[in-house]
Amino acid sequence: MIADKVPGIQTLSPQEKLLLANELWDQVEADQSDQPAHAAIIELLDQRFADFQRDPSTAVRWEDFKSRIDGPTVSKKDITFTA
Numbered sequence: 001m002i003a004d005k006v007p008g009i010q011t012l013s014p015q016e017k018l019l020l021a022n023e024l025w026d027q028v029e030a031d032q033s034d035q036p037a038h039a040a041i042i043e044l045l046d047q048r049f050a051d052f053q054r055d056p057s058t059a060v061r062w063e064d065f066k067s068r069i070d071g072p073t074v075s076k077k078d079i080t081f082t083a
Contacts, residue, residue, distance in 0.1 A: 003009045
């Protein structure tokens, strides 16, 4: 794990770790904004929008999509491993 290679991370409080994660995410996001969108992604989005314009019934409401991807929350304690 990368965190094991960085001195001091293990001693941070949960709040400090969350702040660090947010700062790292902000840096990654800023770095990504400098990159142009990949041509294949733009092509895919254009195709999907054209599909929607041809047949709007293919669209999914945001609330339905979000509930589908969120699904039930599973905590680590609920997961069992078998050999």
